[in-house]
Amino acid sequence: MNSKLLAPDLSTMNEDDILALETPLHPAIEFWQAFRLNKAAMAGLVIIVLFSLVAIFAPIISPYDPKTLFEGALRIPPFWDSLGSSKYMLGTDDVGRDILSRLIHGTSLSMLIGASVVICSVGIGTILGLVSGYFGGKIDKIIMRFMDILMALPSILLAIVVVSILGPGLGNAIIAVSIVSIPSVTRLVRGSVLGEKRRQYVMAAKSFGMGKWKIMFREILPNCMAPLIVQATLGFSDGILNAAALGFLGLGAQPPTPEWGTMLADSRPFIESAPWMVTLPGLCILFVVLGFNLLGDGLRDALDPKLKKS
């Protein structure tokens, strides 16, 4: 550590400098300064912003309708292939649909899936975690044992079981994947609440006569936000990955929905004759998931120095 940093020479500083030393930076600015230096996290952010833009403007930028069948244009390779055509930039699939358009619409679908999964699982998981951690006792035991049961099954298997009960389909796949993601959020929030609830600000709030629920949501929750934001980011990638896996197994979005996992499953018989049908949707999944994982790691480092990995 630089000794100048520890003990600034006050005699040579003017008033403004001293004031600047005393007022801590706004947390958001402090966070951004730490985050900006992390190249990997910035790369993740760029990937996600790009995919989000594609998702939002999908109807405008996609050249064709994702479900239109072009007769006489079956399995045309992408433009870099000698047989490819610039009419269908990334080629067409086995029934003559434009793959680029399907991938673009698949992006909005995947982002929507990720967002729904995160909203559901973080919403429910946070409430359960707050209740479990704050009240303790029997409620805590019941909730946590239930979470243990959910965690005893691998995520995909549990999602498959839920889908097998509810029936296949995109909506049910989202519900299944959300249920699978709840326990990790609950555990995380409960852990933070247990640490926070003995703090003095909670005692102070109690002594003012503030209601329990108000203490939980207004006082404790904001102090648990850092790990929760990280978890939500990582939950996005898990949600997209698991929903795509369900689609691949034929239990998620049903054809002809342009969902990446479903597209992959459709492409399997054509792995020899039309390999681009296999590679392209998978690359999209990989990039989005990688983007969220990079961002999540960077957020963890910037938001929570305690968790910083060496």
Add this chain to the structure above:
Amino acid sequence: MLMLGERGASPEVYQEMQKNLGLDRPLYEQYLSFMTNALKGNLGNSIISKRSVWTEFSDRFPATLELGMVGMAFAMLLGIPMGLLAAVKRNSGFDQGLMGLSLVGYSMPIFWWGLVLILIFSVKLGLTPVSGRIGIMYEVDRITGLLLIDSWFSDSGFEAFKSAFKHLILPSIAMGTIPLAVIARMTRSSMLEVLNEDYIRTAKAKGLSRFQIIWVHGLRNAMVPIITVIGLLFGSIITGAILTETIFSWPGIGKWMVASINARDYPVIQGGVLMIASMIVGVNMLVDILYAWANPRMRVH
């Protein structure tokens, strides 16, 4: 009931079926009888094959076990040395490259990765078979259920072993990729922590060789978190098995579960899920015991 098709069944047949399957009794009674039977080791019979769920499970389990063990061996044999090297050469090009790659591996949709492996090694290069456990020309008697062992006792001996091994390569790489990424990262961070400890400094001061310091003093102490992570990876192996077995037509429990769900074979789904969950709980307990053995400080808690 959905399996009876569009026309449905006549009311008599319907009631007969309900009675046979025990669906006419109240829900709690069905649950109780399922639980008592399960505790006696009877998980019921598959609706499709009429065989007991337990036999079906034990028929397929060795295939998954073999795939899982080879996949984990691949992940550990590659992941631990790579993580170690990355920790020793901290912040070098190798370290950064490896950490970048491991994040890619961690984000990998394995159902796509398996297809890409098939595309490269089977379709383009023609090196490995696309699906199954062993070439159809080999007849292997079932002894342990693990083909790598059983194949030696078959008539074709080494040839059969070679075929079984070739069939295992791609699925185990596909399945081992995520564990490989996790193990490499965990080894690196655990090793970095250990290398800062006083006993490493002491070992250096004693003039021990670099090799001894890293592989004997370092790795042994870094093993505890690695063992824990390997145990916790068990769940993701099952997830991997479900997807990998579907891609490679591997006749294990993962493919069995997916097939039963598509066929709505509920006794199989129930029994299979119960078996898998108990295995995971069992493995977690085993990890706790191993943990206490590797780290005496933990025994107090």
